[in-house]
Amino acid sequence: MSRNKDRLGNSKPEGDSLPPQALQQNTSPGFSFVVPTEFVELPSGGKYYPEGHPLHGEDSLEIKQMTAKEEDMLTSRTLLKKGVALDRVIESLILNPQISADDLLVGDKNAIIISTRVAGYGSEYTTQVNCPSCAATQEYTFDLNEANIYTGENAHKLGLVDNNDGTFTTTLPRAQVAVTFRLLTGRDEKRMVAHLENARKRKKPEQAVTLQLHCMIMDAGGDNSPEAIKYLIDNIPSMDSRHLRLAYNLAAPNVDLTQHFECAECSHEQEMEVPLTADFFWPDR
Secondary structure (H helix, E strand, C coil), rough: CCCCCCCCCCCCCCCCCCCCCCEEEEEEEEEEEEEEEEECCCCCCCCCCCCCCCCCCCCCEEECCHHHHHHHHHCCHHHHHCHHHHHHHHHHCCCCCCCCCHEEEEEHHHHHHHHHHHHCCCEEEEEEECCCCCEEEEEEEEEEHHHHECCCCCCCCCCEEECCHHHEEEEEECCEEEEEEEEEEEEHHHHHHHHHHHHCCCCCCCCCHHHHEEEEEEEEECCCCCHHHHHHHCCCCCCHHHHHHHHHHHHCEECEEEEEEECCCCEEEEEECCCCCHHHHHCCC
């Protein structure tokens, strides 16, 4: 992968670092099979992991390419039902056993997912898309190599302060309260999905906005007690809620999957977020 405005793609460490290695799979005394590996460039650059974490200060991560074993994981009804199929695939591909999908920043996790798909099935991704203008459903092909890495270079906007410890502080424009928040991980993502699914089953309000705020906010006005954070979230003006979400998006390194779309029916053109459907890992469906 490449940083900032460069295109997404395979990368390897610079300088004296060794190129991607190959895993030697010995299945019998007379037969061996080489499974190639690659380096995935991390949008975070390793800046936001705490000291002692395997990715602290690391700008790339070595993974092996997906095999039939990982395809089995993606089709396992048990893993799919538990919502852990993709995490199991990621952990199977990462060569360092100390790295858990739960601990990955969401943007780094997305980079691994996209690189895995490109290496396994190519960069062309064809899926069903609904035109935002005429609502016509059509097949559309996106090029995943056109994805860009966003490193958080615009985090200084909106008065954001990088605390250099994986957290950021911003002042809410309406309430005039300083709020410190952190970047979300795979564990947070899993927690939010489980909460929303549970709410749907119980036919209760999903509360997606406040759930994200609960996961990311570390303190409000210097008070990090659960009571203070809950009070803020329960009473936050919508202007301030929007400000926090915008601030988070500016701070969080990620993969930008916005690409150009042109409707085959009405010729409407616009920038569109690439929809990640079941076709993403199953191009021959």
